Amino acid sequence: MRGQQPPGGVERPRLRTGAAAFTAFAALAATGLVAGPAVGAPSASPCTLPRTGAHHSLGLDTWNGSYPRPTRALDAVMIFLSFPDSEPLTTPAELAADHFPATSEYFDRASYGRFELRPHVRSDWTPMPRESGAYDIQRDWDSGKRAAYLRDAIAAVDARVDFSLYDIVYLVADPDAPGVDSDATKVVNLEHPLEVDGTEIKRVVTVFERHPPDRNVLAHETGHVFDLPDLYHRPADGKGDWDTHVGDWDVMGSQFGLAPDLFGWHKWKLGWLSRAQVTCVQGPAQLVSLEPTDAPPTESGALGTRLAVVRTGPDSVLAIEARGATGNDAETCTQGVLLYRVRNGAASGDGPVQVVDAHPDTQACEDRSVYPPLADAPLGEGETFTVPGTGVRVEVADRTETGGWTVKISPPVVD
Known part of the structure; x- marks a missing residue:
């Protein structure tokens, strides 16, 4: 880490994809996919650095086709997850208002109006099958428990959400559940994409923020969905200054920055x-x-x-x-x-x-x-x-x- 309702009839029951599809969750990487296909190369220039195999490389001679490019309107579904060991103290509408329309407005300004992030907010809680503590949610998450969390979440909501309609998936956990760690918010990339509803889910934004949340946190995480890197410096022991590389100057460095517009x-x-x-x-x-x-x-x-x-x-x-x-x-x-x-x-x-x-x-x-x-x-x-x-x-x-x-x-x- 560091809305609007979907159109009528959008979320409808359909045939299940089968439990076998969820085996793709066995191989997850919280930090990235391999370099994907190259598309959309800009005009050649001596100042255009070539893209490399580095995770979220800032080379821009080509675009990594594994990521959606925000040069068109993109649709995002926001799903709210509750747990049997905690009765939510907030409503989905209240949590959605923590992030939207602010996040869409951030990208509208940053893109000079050239990109629209369209949120589709679920109005209800989706019950998870296990207590919040069973997933051991934390910043450096055990891959097996993280996979179980994602598998349970997608399975719980899939009967009511057609994932083929969306470019981005936000999974928002009940912030007051005892096993939820607000420091664990991040984008989880799937090393082997999961096919659900005839579409591939390549990454999921897992949101564990307090209410109200950290400033601009969803803009930061959504930046990763667009192949932008973390610009902060993480000390080896987790202590000390995290912002020595760029300070306040880009939301990918700190969501708390005074000048968080993108470079x-x-x-x-x-x-x-x-x-x-x-x-x-x-x-x-x-x-x-x-x-x-x-x-x-x-x-x-x-x-x-x-x-x-x-x-x-x-x-x-x-x-x-x-x-x-x-x-x-x-x-x-x-x-x-x-x-x-x-x-x-x-x-x-x-x-x-x-x-x-x-x-x-x-x-x-x-x-x-x-x-x-x-x-x-x-x-x-x-x-x-x-x-x-x-x-x-x-x-x-x-x-x-x-x-x-x-x-x-x-x-x-x-x-």
């Missing part, structure tokens, strides 16, 4: 930014006018340039974008030009993105930021910074009439 690189990967909105900086210094990635499009629908990229190696780039105080970033601590490194071979949780701190000797918003040393990472007007280890020099000149940022980017001189 421009993520938006490019997901298909919300096209090559026309990305400047690949090569050769001599280049002047770029960057519109904030969190700002909505103009009335005409134009986005302008939202991302600049400098290739820094065979498997890495330096990304440069402007961040404002609009949209998902309305509560940001600071505004300015943000720099970050992207590595296509780094797996989820291994630092595929690292924000460059342009003010390493200071910090900001100690009372609100998840990681104050990076809260003031962006460059402001009139500031210049040379990125260590790359030789890339970034100079911020002024603001444009539209609120953009004029930036001079100078790649290192190659003899």
